[in-house]
Amino acid sequence: MSLMKEFTKGFWELLPPFRLVLGLCPTLAVTTSAENGLGMGLATAFVLACSNMLISALRKIIPSKVRIAAFIVVVATFVVVVELTMQAYFYALYVKLGIFIPLIVVNCIPLGRAEAFASSNGVLASGADGLGIGLGFAISLFALGTIREIFGAGAFFGAHVMWSSYEPMGFLLKAPGAFVCLGLMLAAINTISARQAKRKLEAARLAAAQA
Amino acid sequence: MSSPLLTVSTSPHWLGRTTIRSMHLEFMLALAPALITGFYYFGFPGLSVVLLTVASALVTEIIAVRVTSLPNRIHDLHAVLLGLLLGLILPAGVPWWIPVVGGALTIILGKMVFGGLGNYPMNPVLVAWVALSLSWPEHMNAYFAPVALGSGGDFAVTETPLMALKNDIGSLEIFELWDLWVGNAPGAIGATGSLALIAGGLYLIIRRLIPWQIPVGALLGCVLMSLVAAYTDSRLLEMGMEGLAANLKVAWFHLATGGLMITAFFLAPEPVSSPVTPWGALIFGLGVGVMTVIVRTWGAWVDGAFYAVLLLNTLTPILDRIRPKVLGKVISGAV
Amino acid sequence: MKEIAKLVVVLALICGISGFVLAYVKDLTAGPIEYAKIKNVKEPAVHSVLSGYDNDPIKDRVSFPVGNDKYGRPVSLVVFPAKKDGKTYAVAFEASGVGYKGPIGVMVGVDVNDNKLTGISVVSHSETPGLGARILESGFTEPFRGQDLSKDLTKDNIQALSGATLSTNGVVAAVNAARETLAKYRDKMVN
Numbered sequence: 001m002s003l004m005k006e007f008t009k010g011f012w013e014l015l016p017p018f019r020l021v022l023g024l025c026p027t028l029a030v031t032t033s034a035e036n037g038l039g040m041g042l043a044t045a046f047v048l049a050c051s052n053m054l055i056s057a058l059r060k061i062i063p064s065k066v067r068i069a070a071f072i073v074v075v076a077t078f079v080v081v082v083e084l085t086m087q088a089y090f091y092a093l094y095v096k097l098g099i100f101i102p103l104i105v106v107n108c109i110p111l112g113r114a115e116a117f118a119s120s121n122g123v124l125a126s127g128a129d130g131l132g133i134g135l136g137f138a139i140s141l142f143a144l145g146t147i148r149e150i151f152g153a154g155a156f157f158g159a160h161v162m163w164s165s166y167e168p169m170g171f172l173l174k175a176p177g178a179f180v181c182l183g184l185m186l187a188a189i190n191t192i193s194a195r196q197a198k199r200k201l202e203a204a205r206l207a208a209a210q211a
Numbered sequence: 212m213s214s215p216l217l218t219v220s221t222s223p224h225w226l227g228r229t230t231i232r233s234m235h236l237e238f239m240l241a242l243a244p245a246l247i248t249g250f251y252y253f254g255f256p257g258l259s260v261v262l263l264t265v266a267s268a269l270v271t272e273i274i275a276v277r278v279t280s281l282p283n284r285i286h287d288l289h290a291v292l293l294g295l296l297l298g299l300i301l302p303a304g305v306p307w308w309i310p311v312v313g314g315a316l317t318i319i320l321g322k323m324v325f326g327g328l329g330n331y332p333m334n335p336v337l338v339a340w341v342a343l344s345l346s347w348p349e350h351m352n353a354y355f356a357p358v359a360l361g362s363g364g365d366f367a368v369t370e371t372p373l374m375a376l377k378n379d380i381g382s383l384e385i386f387e388l389w390d391l392w393v394g395n396a397p398g399a400i401g402a403t404g405s406l407a408l409i410a411g412g413l414y415l416i417i418r419r420l421i422p423w424q425i426p427v428g429a430l431l432g433c434v435l436m437s438l439v440a441a442y443t444d445s446r447l448l449e450m451g452m453e454g455l456a457a458n459l460k461v462a463w464f465h466l467a468t469g470g471l472m473i474t475a476f477f478l479a480p481e482p483v484s485s486p487v488t489p490w491g492a493l494i495f496g497l498g499v500g501v502m503t504v505i506v507r508t509w510g511a512w513v514d515g516a517f518y519a520v521l522l523l524n525t526l527t528p529i530l531d532r533i534r535p536k537v538l539g540k541v542i543s544g545a546v
Numbered sequence: 547m548k549e550i551a552k553l554v555v556v557l558a559l560i561c562g563i564s565g566f567v568l569a570y571v572k573d574l575t576a577g578p579i580e581y582a583k584i585k586n587v588k589e590p591a592v593h594s595v596l597s598g599y600d601n602d603p604i605k606d607r608v609s610f611p612v613g614n615d616k617y618g619r620p621v622s623l624v625v626f627p628a629k630k631d632g633k634t635y636a637v638a639f640e641a642s643g644v645g646y647k648g649p650i651g652v653m654v655g656v657d658v659n660d661n662k663l664t665g666i667s668v669v670s671h672s673e674t675p676g677l678g679a680r681i682l683e684s685g686f687t688e689p690f691r692g693q694d695l696s697k698d699l700t701k702d703n704i705q706a707l708s709g710a711t712l713s714t715n716g717v718v719a720a721v722n723a724a725r726e727t728l729a730k731y732r733d734k735m736v737n
Contacts, residue, residue, distance in 0.1 A: 063549070063552055063556060066556065069557060070560050073557075073564050074564070077568060080571070081567070081568070084572060084579070085571075085575060087575070087582065088578035088579045088582055092586065167350075168346075169346040170345060170346045171342050171343075171345040171346035174345055176345065177345075187324060
C-alpha cells in the first residue's frame, strides 16, 4: 500500500519540473518535440529508478562523509550505460538529445532523490520512488514537448496534425517559447492545486461544523 | 475580501476626478493623431488591422475574466488601449489572423497571467509584438509603402527606411527627412507619423499622464548614441559626410524612423512597467534611446526600439530604488 | 585513521566496480554503435550510388587493411557490397581526392561485372559554398553514372563545373583513386 504511495507521489505531489522545480535545464532545452521530451524523460526515469535502488542497497555501507561522491559515481555509471545503449539502438534520438544525456548526471533530480529518499529508505520503496518521480518527469517533458510541437511545428511525433493552412508559431520552438510554455503550465498546475487545497479546507470545516 | 463601506482618514479630503477609465480615454485621445495619419497613408487595410486588434483584445479580456476569478475591470478600457497600441505598431500588410492572435497574446501573455492591470512586469503590447515577430517574421515585415488617401494607388509591400539603412548606409540620402517626419514612409501603421505622435505625446505630458523624463530621455539618448554611431562609422566619411551637421542628419533619421517616437511617448512611459521616480524615469528613457540606436547600428534586428523597452522594463524594479532623500533622520538610540 | 581507511576503501570499491561495469557495457555496445553510426552517416550515400540489391549493404560490409597513414597507423577500407540472390554484383566504397580547399570524400559505386560506375555521391568536402560546393548537386554527379572505369576518367567525360575547375578535378581524382583501389583489392571486395 505504502509502496503504491511512494510510486504515485511523483505524478502530482512531487512532479519534478513543476513541484520540485528541479531538472529545468533539460526541460527547457530538449522539449522541442514530443519524441525528444519522451526520450529524455524515459532515460532520466531509468537512471533514477536504478540509481535509487542501488544507493538504497548500499546506504548502510557508504560512509556519510563521502556519500555525495559515492552517489554521483553511481548516478554517472547508469547515465553512461544509458548513453551507450541509446547510441547503439536509438542513434537518431541520441544525436538529437546530444549533450543533455550525459548532463543527467548533474541534473538535480537523481542526486536530490538519492539524498532525500534513497539514503534513508528501503530498496523497494526507493525503487518505487525513483520510478514514480522519473515517470512524472517523463510525462511532464512529454506534455511540454507535445504542446510546443503541435503549436510550434504543427506536428505530433513528426506527423502533420494541424490544418493545411496553419502557419506554425515558430516562437514556441525557440528558447523564450520554452520559458513561456513552462510558466503557463506551472501557473495552471498551481491554480489547480490551490483549488484542491481550498476544497479540502472547506470539507474539513463542514465536517467540523456537523460534528 | 469586501471593501469597507466607509473609509475614515484624517483631513484634508480631496476627491480627484481622474479615474483609470478617464486616464485611458485620454491616452486614446492622444493616439488619435497617429491613428488618423496611419489611416491617411495606409487606408482601410491599416484601419482594419487596428480594429481587429482592439476587438480581439476586448473579447479576450471578457473571456479571461469569465474563466478566472480575476475581478471584471473591462469598463476601465485598458484592453481597448492595449489593442489600439498593438494595432498601431503592426504592419498594414499582415494577414487577418495576426492582429487577432496578437490581441489575444497581449491580454493573456502580457497582462492576465500576471494578475491584470498593475501587476505585469513588461509592456504587454511589446510582449505580444515580440511573440508575433519571432513566430511569423515574414508576415511581420509586410510593411506597405504609403499611399495617400484618395490618390487611388495600390498598396505594395516594400522595405522600410531602417531596413534600407541596414542593407546600405547610402540610403540615408534617399529618404526625404520631411517625409519621414509627417509619416509618408513605409512602416508600421501608427509609428511613421512622428509629428502626430509628438503632438499626442505633448498632450500627455501637459496633462501629466506620463513623466516628461521618459520621452525626453529616450529622444536625448537616441540623438547622443546616433552621434557616437555616426562619428565611429568610417563609411560615412567615404560618402563625404563629415562634421557635426552631417552627423546630426543621422540622428534626425534615427529619431524620425522606425518605432522610436511611438516608443518614446506611448510604449516606454507605460504607467505600470516604467519607473515612477524622476531620476529613475530619466535613466530609463536614456537607456531606451541608447539601446535603440545600438541595436539599429550593430545588432541583428532592424529596429531596436521595442526590444530596448522590454530590456529596460526588467530593470524597472532596480531603477525604482532611486528614491528622493527622506526628510528627517533616525536618531540612533531613540525609540 | 581507521575511519579514513574505510572512506578510501568504500569509495575506491564503488569507483572500481563502476569502471568494470562501464568497460563491460562499452565492449557490449561497441558493435551496435559502429553499425548505428555507419548506418546513419553512410547509408544515404550508399543508397544513392547502389540500387537493385536485396541485402543490407551496411550489415554485409567488409573491411580490410590498405596500408598505413602518414603517422604509421593502419588504415582500413570499408566496402559495402550490393548483392542479389547472394551474389555481389556491385560495391560501394569511399575514395578521396584533393579539391580547392582540401580533401573531397566521395562514395563511389561500381558494377563489378562490367566496371561501370553505378553512381557517385560526395560525402565530405570543404569547398566554397555556391561555387565548388555545387559538386553536391545531382546535375554534377549524374553524368558520372555509367562511365567506364577500365581507364582513367578525365574532365571531358563529365560536365565540368564552370568556375570550379579544382573542385571538379578533385572529384575526378577521387573516382580515379577508386579505380586503382578496385583494381588492387578486387578479390577482397568480391568474395
